[in-house]
Amino acid sequence: MGTVGAGTDEIAGEQGQLINVAYRLLGSVTEAEDAVQDAYARWYALPRSRRDEILSPGAWLTTVTSRICLDVLGSARARRERYVGAWLPEPVPDRTEWPHAGGAERTGPTGPADPADQIVLDESVTMAFLVVLESMTPAERVAFVLHDVFRYPFAEIADVLGRTPAACKQLASSARRRVSAARAPVTAAGRADVVRHVKEAWETKDIATLVGLLDPAAVMTADGGGLVGAVLRPVEGGARIAQYMVAIADKAPGLELLERSVNGAPGLVAQRADVVMTVAAFDVSDGQVARIWAIRNPEKLRPWAREG
DSSP, rough: OOOOSSSSSHHHTTTHHHHHHHHHHSOOOHHHHHHHHHHHHHHSOHHHHHHHOOOOHHHHHHHHHHHHHHHHHHHHHHHHHHHSSSSOOOOOOHHHHHHSOGGGEEEEEEEEEEGGOOOOOSSSSSSHHHHHHTOHHHHHHHHHHIIIOOOOOOOHHHHHTSSOOHHHHHHHHHHHHHHHSSSOOOOOHHHHHHHHHHHHHTTTTTTHHHHEEEEEEEEEEOOOOTSOOOSSEEEHHHHHHHHHHHHHHHHHHTEEEEEEEETEEEEEEEEEETTEEEEEEEETTTTTTEEEEOOGGGGOGGGGGGOO
């Protein structure tokens, strides 16, 4: 619990936790930052006497941030129906992998300048996990993320959702079934080996090897947001995906592929003249790639800009 009359430093110190909660709820760094900024604005809009009465500012900010995210999720369906092509979550880099990317030096007056730098990279932010979260109702997603990921009690989640603790427990249970239905991920080392082989085969335009690395029923989804060229519908089948990947390589001379962590899992970054063009996340099962998510929308690639 916090202390009465929490200071500015204590309030600012909650920002990282709030960004982590909001990103998992929304799958968007930009929207997560907006939600957290909105929550802080509401905090500072409270009369000083009201703020002094709040024993745990962190819990208050988490509740408000979660409610804001719930509202955003409620309107997301209509917005994504207008989105050009498939909508994918924003990918998050591991700054430590980028030479001269700034890392811990990229700080502002209250912490890291880029909210993506504050996101803890673990299994709860892998692209496969976030895509499963996208299949949930807004209430399921909030209940599951707050309880199963951040260990908030159902009594507090009930305050966020405006439902009983028992109802929130049911929502989390329903969400949990969706998650458990997805394949269990292989080890990070196993994924890295497969992704490395994909990179090598892609660079040499070796279709036969790519086909062997891809599950026959693999699916590739691209997100260009209507801002850059990207296939509007998922490409299905290992053979078709391999041909598509080689066709991309033929059309993009000078494209450099880098092995990088994407949302905490082995992935690939395609760049040209040091500008990131595509970030690809992979779901690996039984030694083969089952899913590829290629994010090309430049608005979602801003955290990947190399600086310094």
